[in-house]
Amino acid sequence: MVDEIHEECGVIGIWGYANASRAAAMGLFAMQHRGQESSGVATSDGKDITLVRQMGLVARLTEYMQEHGEPAGNAAIGHVRYSTAGGSSVVNAQPFLVRHKRGPLSIAHNGNLYNARDLRGKLEELGHIFQSTSDTEVLFHLTARHPAPSLEEAIKSALLQVKGSYCITMLAPDRLMAARDPMGIRPLCLGRLDKAWVVASESCAFDLLGATYVRDIEPGELLVIDDTGCRSIRIAESPRRAHCIFEFVYFSRPDSLIFGHSCDKIRRRLGKQLATESPADADVVISVPDSSNTAALGFSHKSGIRFEIGLLRNHYVGRTFIDPTQAGRENKVKLKFNPIPGVLKGRRVVLVDDSIVRGTTLRSLCRMVREAGASEIHVRISSPPVRSPCFYGMDFPTESELLASNMSIEDMRKYLGVESLGYLSIEGMVQAARELEGQFCTGCFSGEYPDEELNKQNRQMQLGL
Numbered sequence: 001m002v003d004e005i006h007e008e009c010g011v012i013g014i015w016g017y018a019n020a021s022r023a024a025a026m027g028l029f030a031m032q033h034r035g036q037e038s039s040g041v042a043t044s045d046g047k048d049i050t051l052v053r054q055m056g057l058v059a060r061l062t063e064y065m066q067e068h069g070e071p072a073g074n075a076a077i078g079h080v081r082y083s084t085a086g087g088s089s090v091v092n093a094q095p096f097l098v099r100h101k102r103g104p105l106s107i108a109h110n111g112n113l114y115n116a117r118d119l120r121g122k123l124e125e126l127g128h129i130f131q132s133t134s135d136t137e138v139l140f141h142l143t144a145r146h147p148a149p150s151l152e153e154a155i156k157s158a159l160l161q162v163k164g165s166y167c168i169t170m171l172a173p174d175r176l177m178a179a180r181d182p183m184g185i186r187p188l189c190l191g192r193l194d195k196a197w198v199v200a201s202e203s204c205a206f207d208l209l210g211a212t213y214v215r216d217i218e219p220g221e222l223l224v225i226d227d228t229g230c231r232s233i234r235i236a237e238s239p240r241r242a243h244c245i246f247e248f249v250y251f252s253r254p255d256s257l258i259f260g261h262s263c264d265k266i267r268r269r270l271g272k273q274l275a276t277e278s279p280a281d282a283d284v285v286i287s288v289p290d291s292s293n294t295a296a297l298g299f300s301h302k303s304g305i306r307f308e309i310g311l312l313r314n315h316y317v318g319r320t321f322i323d324p325t326q327a328g329r330e331n332k333v334k335l336k337f338n339p340i341p342g343v344l345k346g347r348r349v350v351l352v353d354d355s356i357v358r359g360t361t362l363r364s365l366c367r368m369v370r371e372a373g374a375s376e377i378h379v380r381i382s383s384p385p386v387r388s389p390c391f392y393g394m395d396f397p398t399e400s401e402l403l404a405s406n407m408s409i410e411d412m413r414k415y416l417g418v419e420s421l422g423y424l425s426i427e428g429m430v431q432a433a434r435e436l437e438g439q440f441c442t443g444c445f446s447g448e449y450p451d452e453e454l455n456k457q458n459r460q461m462q463l464g465l
Ligand code: SF4
Pocket: 185, 243, 244, 245, 246, 247, 389, 390, 391, 392, 393, 394, 441, 442, 443, 444, 445
C-alpha cells in the first residue's frame, strides 16, 4: 500500500578499471533512487566471476565488501533493485550468476520481459530448472541452450526471443556486454573513465566516478567490450523509439542525462508548461520534496510566483513503517514530511507534485499544509493523470487503485480537500520534451502503448477479460 511508483532497477558495468567492484558499488550509490530493496556486484578477475549481493541499501553491500574483502578484478557489473512484495528475497537480488557450457556469465537487468512467463513455461516443459521468480532468469536459459559456440550469437538469439523492455549489463570473465531493447524504453549510457569503459542506467553514476558521458547505448544495440576495444552488434532493427517519458517526470535524477538530454532542463519545462496550462492566483509555490522540486521551480519561474520550501522531507525514514491502515499511512507521511508554518500561514499556496498514484500521501500532505495555516491550496501536477498500468518495468498499483482511474478531476479535488487541482496535458508533457518528440512511450497516461500486443492486453484488462 505504498503510495509511490517505483522504478524497478538500475544497472552499471565497468571494464578495464583497477578495483572495479568498488567503482561499481560507488556508481550504484548514485543510482540508489532506482531501487532500494537489494543491491549486488559481480566482479571478474579475468578467469572467474565473484558475486556479492545483499538485501537493503547499497551501504549494506559496501559494508559487507569491506568486512569480507572487496572482490579483486578489473571488470564488474552491478545492480540495484526494487521489487514488488512477493519477489523480495535474496534469490531474486541481482546480478545473477550461472556457470554454463561457455563458462561463468553474470547478468544485471533493468526492465520487464512481459513474455517471460510463457517462455519459462516452455523451458520448464523441456526440463529447465529455475532458481528465482525473476523474468531475467529466462535470458540465461535461452542463452545456455543455444547451439552456437559464440557467446554473442547466443545472447543475441536470447534477446530476440524476449518481449518488453531491457537494459542489460552482462559479464563473462573476458568481456563486458551491454544491451538495450529495440525501442530504447529505459535509459542506458556509455562513459569513459580514463582508459576504462563504464555503462550505467543514468549518467549521475559517471559524475560520482569522475567518468565522462560518451553516448547512449543505441536501441537494439549489443555492445561488447574486451581487451581489444569496444564493438557494436545490432540485435534487431529499431522500427520506432519509445522512451519512457516518466523517466523525465519522476524516476530519474535531475542531474542525469536521460536519453541524451538533461533531465533537469526537461523537468523544469514540465513545470513551466504546467504554469501556462493551469495557472493559479497564489502567493507562494511549494513542492513535494524531493522529486517535485525541479518542476516547482519551473512553475515558479513561469508564473512569477515565488518558490519557497514549505515542506521538509526527512531522508532517514526507510520502509520500516509501512502500515496498511489509514492511520498508519498518515503517520508515515508525518514521519517523512513536516510543514514550515512560517511559509504557509495565511498564504495562498500552489503545491506542485509530479504525479498522483493512489492519492493517499498527497491527501495527507494537503491536510498538513492546511493545518499549518494555508488559506488556499492549489494542487498542480506536472504530468497527466495516471490511468493505466505499466508493462515495462515500473511498479504501479493496479488500475482499480489508481485515483485518476476511478474519479473525475473534480472528485479528486474534493477528495484532496483543496481549492483547485490542475494537471499537465499529454500534449504539454510531450512538448516539454520536444527534442524527443514522437519517440516516447506515454502508455500509463494515454492507455496507448508502443506495442500492439500490449494495447490488446490492456483493452482486455479494461473489459475484465
Ligand atoms: S507505461 Fe508509463 S511508466 Fe511505463 S514505460 Fe510507458 S510511460 Fe514509462
